[in-house]
Amino acid sequence: MKNQITIIGGGLAGWATASAFIDNGFYVNLFEGSTQNFGSQQISPNGWTYLSQLLDIKKAKPLLENFNVIKIKSINLKQELNLLCSYNVNTELGQYGSIERSGIINLLKEKVQKTNLIKINKSNVKYIIQDNELNKILDDKGNLVTSKFIIGADGVLGITKKFVCGSNNSIKFKQVYRSISYKDKPYKLTKSIMQVIFTQDGHFVIYPTIIKSKKATNYVFIPNEEGLIPPVIYNKTLKLLIPEDIEWQSLSTIKNKGEYSNIHSNGVLLVGEASIPTSPHLAQAGNQVLEDAAFIKRTLIEHKDIEKMIFSFIQNRYEQKKYIAQKSSLIGKVLGSNNIIGNFRNTMIKSIGPSILEDILNPIWNIEDAK
Numbered sequence: 519m520k521n522q523i524t525i526i527g528g529g530l531a532g533w534a535t536a537s538a539f540i541d542n543g544f545y546v547n548l549f550e551g552s553t554q555n556f557g558s559q560q561i562s563p564n565g566w567t568y569l570s571q572l573l574d575i576k577k578a579k580p581l582l583e584n585f586n587v588i589k590i591k592s593i594n595l596k597q598e599l600n601l602l603c604s605y606n607v608n609t610e611l612g613q614y615g616s617i618e619r620s621g622i623i624n625l626l627k628e629k630v631q632k633t634n635l636i637k638i639n640k641s642n643v644k645y646i647i648q649d650n651e652l653n654k655i656l657d658d659k660g661n662l663v664t665s666k667f668i669i670g671a672d673g674v675l676g677i678t679k680k681f682v683c684g685s686n687n688s689i690k691f692k693q694v695y696r697s698i699s700y701k702d703k704p705y706k707l708t709k710s711i712m713q714v715i716f717t718q719d720g721h722f723v724i725y726p727t728i729i730k731s732k733k734a735t736n737y738v739f740i741p742n743e744e745g746l747i748p749p750v751i752y753n754k755t756l757k758l759l760i761p762e763d764i765e766w767q768s769l770s771t772i773k774n775k776g777e778y779s780n781i782h783s784n785g786v787l788l789v790g791e792a793s794i795p796t797s798p799h800l801a802q803a804g805n806q807v808l809e810d811a812a813f814i815k816r817t818l819i820e821h822k823d824i825e826k827m828i829f830s831f832i833q834n835r836y837e838q839k840k841y842i843a844q845k846s847s848l849i850g851k852v853l854g855s856n857n858i859i860g861n862f863r864n865t866m867i868k869s870i871g872p873s874i875l876e877d878i879l880n881p882i883w884n885i886e887d888a889k
């Protein structure tokens with residue numbers, strides 16, 4: 519019992535945390551639920567460094583598509599394209615690029631499944647019932663598990679957040695759009711570049727990636743207001759980068775920062791998206807998932823005790839994640855402005871864009887600064 523942990527959630531946080539516990543000799547009982555890990559995400563130097571503490575990073579290297587430059591552009595109502603800023607990424611901080619989410623999850627799964635320390639339950643947890651110092655977990659197949667410690671890795675709307683915080687009603691969501699193209703032209707046009715393109719209706723985030731070993735271009739469109747959809751681009755150059763026939767898929771993402779409520783109660787510790795909801799504007803939510811897991815691994819090595827690890831997690835990770843969530847939310851407001859504020863934003867980016875990016879990204883990407 520002492521060296522046993524239950525993890526609820528089979529996304530990036532669930533598997534990264536399972537890996538951290540298994541590296542410390544824990545027996546892990548993981549409830550995977552339905553899996554729907556699609557698409558790519560940006561991985562920044564901090565995320566890559568922490569990923570390398572969780573698995574043999576050589577295996578992840580073929581999944582990584584590096585970026586050297588961040589380009590910020592705007593397109594006006596006359597469809598004229600304007601380059602606002604070209605920022606050469608500080609490669610000394612480590613790897614920056616994109617990675618397929620299910621690719622990392624599969625590597626973590628592969629690693630932990632080689633041990634006899636994991637039990638995977640292909641079911642959804644329905645109830646967590648507090649029973650003195652223990653927790654009883656009932657899944658949708660009628661299985662009952664008793665566990666003193668639970669890791670809540672079931673995302674922002676999960677059952678563990680409700681258990682710990684009482685409710686998750688304060689979180690607001692926003693519709694964004696994502697798409698993938700396997701065409702050669704857009705991939706070549708965006709190779710090594712992470713691009714942000716402002717339009718009147720919202721902004722595109724476009725970068726190259728590798729999906730199931732195929733070269734691809736990843737698109738996200740974040741509307742300035744509810745109801746706005748990705749605009750059709752008529753500018754000749756941009757039409758090659760954003761082909762008209764790409765199919766947009768709408769999905770919900772976190773809009774506000776939510777209330778910063780508890781992340782722990784009665785042995786249930788929230789990690790990843792379940793802990794502090796983070797909007798996507800800094801591309802950090804998934805990187806912070808890796809940082810959470812690496813922190814758990816390090817702290818368990820140091821203390822060899824779950825209660826001490828939980829205490830240390832609350833003391834250290836809570837503040838760091840809150841800071842990132844607040845920063846991300848603020849950046850979202852600036853990125854999502856139009857008219858006068860949007861014009862002011864563009865002017866600022868044009869004149870001092872690289873130093874703004876450096877000031878925003880360095881404290882998060884440079885793990886020495888973050889400590």
Ligand SMILES: Cc1cc2nc3c(=O)[nH]c(=O)nc-3n(C[C@H](O)[C@H](O)[C@H](O)COP(=O)(O)OP(=O)(O)OC[C@H]3O[C@@H](n4cnc5c(N)ncnc54)[C@H](O)[C@@H]3O)c2cc1C
Nearest residue numbers: 527529530531551559560642643672673790791803804805
């Ligand atoms: C459009 C978009 C772009 C993004 N881009 C980036 C980026 O560039 N960089 C970055 O770092 N991050 C990015 N993110 C964020 C990143 O994807 C998430 O932070 C990360 O996937 C969260 O992982 P998680 O495991 O905490 O939660 P989730 O991915 O939500 O996983 C939770 C899992 O728990 C399971 N589950 C839920 N309830 C139960 C239950 N009752 N029982 C059992 N299982 C359950 C679910 O099925 C799911 O598999 C982006 C997100 C979006 C939407």
